[in-house]
Amino acid sequence: MRPVTRGSTPVDGDGEEIVFTNYSHARRELIARMGQYCSYCEMKTDSSLHVEHIQPKKPPGAVENIVARELNWQNFLLACTNCNSTKGNTNVNLVEYYWPDSDNTSRALVYSEGGLVSPASFLNARQKEIAVNTIKLTGLDKQPGNDPTDSDRRLRNRRETWDIATEFEIDLTLNDSATIRGGIIRAAKGYGYWSIWMTVFQDDSDILNRLIEAFPGTASDCFNGVGKPVARPLGQI
Numbered sequence: 001m002r003p004v005t006r007g008s009t010p011v012d013g014d015g016e017e018i019v020f021t022n023y024s025h026a027r028r029e030l031i032a033r034m035g036q037y038c039s040y041c042e043m044k045t046d047s048s049l050h051v052e053h054i055q056p057k058k059p060p061g062a063v064e065n066i067v068a069r070e071l072n073w074q075n076f077l078l079a080c081t082n083c084n085s086t087k088g089n090t091n092v093n094l095v096e097y098y099w100p101d102s103d104n105t106s107r108a109l110v111y112s113e114g115g116l117v118s119p120a121s122f123l124n125a126r127q128k129e130i131a132v133n134t135i136k137l138t139g140l141d142k143q144p145g146n147d148p149t150d151s152d153r154r155l156r157n158r159r160e161t162w163d164i165a166t167e168f169e170i171d172l173t174l175n176d177s178a179t180i181r182g183g184i185i186r187a188a189k190g191y192g193y194w195s196i197w198m199t200v201f202q203d204d205s206d207i208l209n210r211l212i213e214a215f216p217g218t219a220s221d222c223f224n225g226v227g228k229p230v231a232r233p234l235g236q237i
């Protein structure tokens with residue numbers, strides 16, 4: 001899960017903080033800041049990318065939307081339909097999860113062949129628990145079901161992207177050129193799934209640094225000079 005920086009509340013032409021009257025009005029600015037990617041599964045998507053509320057705007061039992069959450073820029077991320085519906089409406093205790101806007105989620109979660117997501121092996125028991133909570137909350141462990149109407153293509157898409165990234169890695173081994181390196185970054189931005197590309201090219205600091213740079217809003221303070229994840233300042237990990 002790519003760690004992101006949402007930035008401060010957008011301002012209007014007079015430099016005044018924009019007061020959102022509808023959370024959907026934040027979508028364009030969120031995409032401008034963080035790219036057109038789901039904040040959780042990293043899918044690149046267009047019309048199905050929604051403004052996501054970290055703390056749900058209308059948790060169970062609430063009669064009306066909680067305005068302080070519904071319209072609060074700091075409570076917004078972007079999520080695809082699948083992540084949005086998996087995460088649902090449940091109130092979340094923030095410290096029980098790792099969040100892409102405040103933690104170095106790319107340090108906590110590792111991706112492996114086929115696009116599988118699991119807790120990083122160096123985590124202690126408590127950190128592992130938080131990582132597992134995060135995976136379950138967003139459904140990053142969901143396997144495609146047998147139901148032909150199952151619309152959850154997240155794992156299939158990660159697997160396909162893993163294969164494409166692996167083919168690019170072979171191309172690069174056969175012919176290490178500026179053209180192929182540039183093509184890898186363009187393909188990564190086009191297909192999405194930043195973490196897959198970061199994993200497949202984990203031994204190539206040039207590609208890692210370019211991926212960090214190329215995806216809008218990637219939290220650069222989560223990485224050292226050779227593109228390896230480090231603890232996020234003020235984050236849980």
Ligand SMILES: [Zn+2]
Pocket residue numbers: 038039040041042043079080081082083084
């Ligand atoms: Zn998603």
